[in-house]
Amino acid sequence: MALSSHHRTLPPTIIHRQALLDLRRGLLGLHKALIIAEQLTYERINGRVASTGQLLQLVLNDPWFTWLHPLSQLVIRVDELLDADSDLTSAEVDELVLEVRRLIRPSEEGDGFERSYYEALQRAPDVIFAHVEVKKLLTKAAA
Secondary structure, three states: OOOOHHHOOOOHHHHHHHHHHHHHHHHHHHHHHHHHHHHHHHHHHHOOOOOHHHHHHHHHHOHHHHHHHHHHHHHHHHHHHHHOOOOOOHHHHHHHHHHHHHHOOOOOOOOHHHHHHHHHHHHOHHHHHHHHHHHHHHHHHHO
16 A cells, blocks of 8 residues: 555554545445345335334345345444554555455446446436545545
8 A cells, every 4th residue: 555645744543544444434325325225126016115214124134134134244444444443555555455346347248236226326416526535535545
């Protein structure tokens, strides 16, 4: 991870930690936008979701929302890195940035996450905005 000139005076661990905190915030925003987009589509077909608790159960257990699990797991991985007792290395940040780049690559011809992600981007402007934000954060984290 190359350091910009204004970051050279800060210890690398602080820079890496801030990059992951920013990326985590972006991923959570994307995750939320995707859940809302899926909820709206789910409700058009299956009826209204009665509560936040019911939505949580659907996200965790209903096949409709299963495709979101890789993104959920990635957020958990970021949290684990941030909570670890050891200092963050640029290699860890670079690896995570690469994982996120691979995951949020939509594909009309793909399957699983990439196909469902492509479809969500087509129907939900908030997903597009969150996607763009994560892409900016990835560029910043890799700078």
